[in-house]
Amino acid sequence: MTQxxxxxxxxxxxxxxxxxxxxxxxxxxxxxxDPNGLSPTRYGDWVQKGIAIDF
Structure with missing residues (x-):
């Protein structure tokens, strides 16, 4: 093992x-x-055209 x-x-x-x-x-x-609802950076879900996406 290296020191x-x-x-x-x-x-x-x-x-x-x-x-x-x-x-x-x-x-x-x-x-x-947030005018569109829950913040995606806080709750982890991004919605695009009604579909929840994740990166």
């Missing part, structure tokens, strides 16, 4: 675009009215 690295290699340098700032806290989702 997993627990530290970065010695010559590693952090890229300039990396930040030490913590990630932002997520915002609550905004509720939007």
């Amino acid at each position: 997993r690295a627990t530290t970065r290699p010695e010559p590693f340098r952090k890229p300039a675009h990396w930040s030490d700032a913590p990630p932002p806290t997520p915002r609550d989702a905004e509720e939007q009215d």
